[in-house]
Amino acid sequence: MKNRLKVLRAERDWSQAELAGRLDVSRQAVNAIETGKHDPSLPLAFRIARLFDMRIEEIFDDEL
Amino acid sequence: MKNRLKVLRAERDWSQAELAGRLDVSRQAVNAIETGKHDPSLPLAFRIARLFDMRIEEIFDDEL
DNA sequence: TGACTATGTCAAGATGACCTGACTTTGTGT
DNA sequence: ACACAAAGTCAGGTCATCTTGACATAGTCA
Structure with a gap:
């Protein structure tokens, strides 16, 4: 499954750690x-x- | 996580087995x-x- | 009654999605 | 060169999402 997380995060200038904190995941x-490596849970x-x-x-x- | 599967299935008059076949799951x-009991994978x-x-x-x- | 279908449930097992903690690699700036 | 932050990765663990196979219950219908 492809995703746009990296781009969305870059637009906000967030690190992976900051995004993780906002999502309450590691x-x-x-x-x-x-x-x-994985898809997120729903x-x-x-x-x-x-x-x-x-x-x-x-x-x-x-798709694809 | 709530869902409308049962209603959507009823609107089409599909059994759980028929829906499962269309989704390629058990x-x-x-x-x-x-x-x-579970949420589906993404x-x-x-x-x-x-x-x-x-x-x-x-x-x-x-939500809720 | 007996056969059939739909639904719900259980068990056991494979694999996926998370966790923590630790470590390496890469890039940036002093 | 050194320090630091960000990203990537690994190991080992837990629990969730799937599988197949089996069985119970309820409804329908000849």
């Missing part, structure tokens, strides 16, 4: 999602979308 | 999601949304 969890995907005020489908892309 | 997985949530031609947020609701 820094390693953010890193693993950004680097494509509840975490909701928190991410809410944080950036976007729809899940605007941040994550599971 | 019947028990569909049952567990409908009865609130990839499965995408497949569900695509099947019903809706956004994930229109089917699943994690």
Whole structure:
């Protein structure tokens, strides 16, 4: 699953640790999602979308 | 996480087994999601949304 | 009654999504 | 060169999301 987290984070000039804090997950969890090692759970995907005020489908892309 | 799967399925007159087949998951997985035992993975949530031609947020609701 | 379907549930097991803690690598700035 | 911050990675653990197979219950229908 591709995602735009790294770009959204860069636009806000947040570190992975800062994003992790805002999402209430570990820094390693953010890193693993950004680097494509895992997909977030659905509840975490909701928190991410809410944080950036976007729809899940605007941040994550599971086609291709 | 609440969801509208049971209603969407009823509107189409599909059994849990039929929905499971369309989503390529087990019947028990569909049952567990409908009865609130689990949340779907994000990839499965995408497949569900695509099947019903809706956004994930229109089917699943994690607030409250 | 007996057969069939749909639903709900359980057990056991594989794999995925998280955790903490530790360490390395990379880039920046003094 | 040195220090520091950010990012990446690993190990070992827990719990969640799936699997298959089995079984119980309720409803429908010949």
